[in-house]
Amino acid sequence: MDWVTCAQSAACTGIARRPFGLCLAHLSPQQLSSVLAGMAPGRLLDLRGTTLSGDLLTRVVRATCSRPGRTRLERARFTGEVRLAGVTFSGDVSLDGARFDRLASFFGARFDGNLSMAGAWFARELSFHGVTVRGHASLDGAMMARDALFSQAVFEQGLSCEGARFEGYATFDGARVGGAASFRGARFGRTLSFRKVSGSAWFDAVRFAADAYLSATGRFSAARARADGVLDLAVQGGGVDLRQLVVAGTTTVRLTDSQADLEGAVLHGPATVTGCGASTLTSLREVDAVSLALSRLDLSACGFAGLANPAGVRLTECTPRRMGMRLPMLRWLARRRAPVPGR
Numbered sequence: 001m002d003w004v005t006c007a008q009s010a011a012c013t014g015i016a017r018r019p020f021g022l023c024l025a026h027l028s029p030q031q032l033s034s035v036l037a038g039m040a041p042g043r044l045l046d047l048r049g050t051t052l053s054g055d056l057l058t059r060v061v062r063a064t065c066s067r068p069g070r071t072r073l074e075r076a077r078f079t080g081e082v083r084l085a086g087v088t089f090s091g092d093v094s095l096d097g098a099r100f101d102r103l104a105s106f107f108g109a110r111f112d113g114n115l116s117m118a119g120a121w122f123a124r125e126l127s128f129h130g131v132t133v134r135g136h137a138s139l140d141g142a143m144m145a146r147d148a149l150f151s152q153a154v155f156e157q158g159l160s161c162e163g164a165r166f167e168g169y170a171t172f173d174g175a176r177v178g179g180a181a182s183f184r185g186a187r188f189g190r191t192l193s194f195r196k197v198s199g200s201a202w203f204d205a206v207r208f209a210a211d212a213y214l215s216a217t218g219r220f221s222a223a224r225a226r227a228d229g230v231l232d233l234a235v236q237g238g239g240v241d242l243r244q245l246v247v248a249g250t251t252t253v254r255l256t257d258s259q260a261d262l263e264g265a266v267l268h269g270p271a272t273v274t275g276c277g278a279s280t281l282t283s284l285r286e287v288d289a290v291s292l293a294l295s296r297l298d299l300s301a302c303g304f305a306g307l308a309n310p311a312g313v314r315l316t317e318c319t320p321r322r323m324g325m326r327l328p329m330l331r332w333l334a335r336r337r338a339p340v341p342g343r
Helices: 029-037 054-063 328-336
Strands: 176-182 192-194 198-202 212-217 231-236 239-241 251-256 259-261 266-276 280-283 288-295 313-316
Touching: 029 054, 251 259, 266 280
Parallel strands: 176 198, 192 212, 212 231, 231 251, 239 259, 251 266, 259 280, 266 288, 288 313
Antiparallel strands: 198 212
């Protein structure tokens, strides 16, 4: 720790308040009143390593008029419910390594700078519904043991949840992400709903232990990801990287003016890839799919080498747009489905 800790005991990690030498949680009532009186909107709020009950947190928020400035809460512990609805943080906020023992609700809060919650632990529900982060937001390595709600949130400079664990239901429905949302190496223990999300998204090497409903506007990647249930994906206006994706359940991919690569994917359940507008499929090389339906896609540049089960591929309105291309696999699929005379 890079701060002077509380003199109350060697076990207390709370930052000492001058001139008392004690953290906020161990001050006497008179000392606490003096420290709270010195807090004001826009000023630095430094409570690193401090244990905060629900009542103590409420008093701190009131002392800052719900508008703290730069806020440092690394390794802080929140033993009561955290309810910060409507609070505006006017500077960067760090909650790295913080622990939330009960509900953590930031419903409608606003962060005017960057937000870092790397390695934070949420033992109960987490709500980021309707939150706005004007800087970059990070939950890298965070642990969410219960449901996590990020619906309608706005992350203007991007969101990073690399290596995070979402053990409960997680939803990002209607969220807006400037730049991209990165979940590389994350784990989702229950259903993930990532629908109607605006922005690019990266789910490389992610483990979906249950159903996943995903969307993006822009680039999307789930390369080397594993889905144990249903995988439902809709992408508009971007490149889609699904190389070496493994799906145990049903796979549904809907492309709008997008280009997808499925090289090396293993699709154990029925799979459908449907295009709208100028949508293309660039590779089915080494794909292992029991049943794969392709509809309204440009396959003129698609590679088929090593396709494990050509008999399981069905084509609908997948006529190449550029003539004169060498498409032996496409012609073979078309011939084997031609009607037999007399039948």
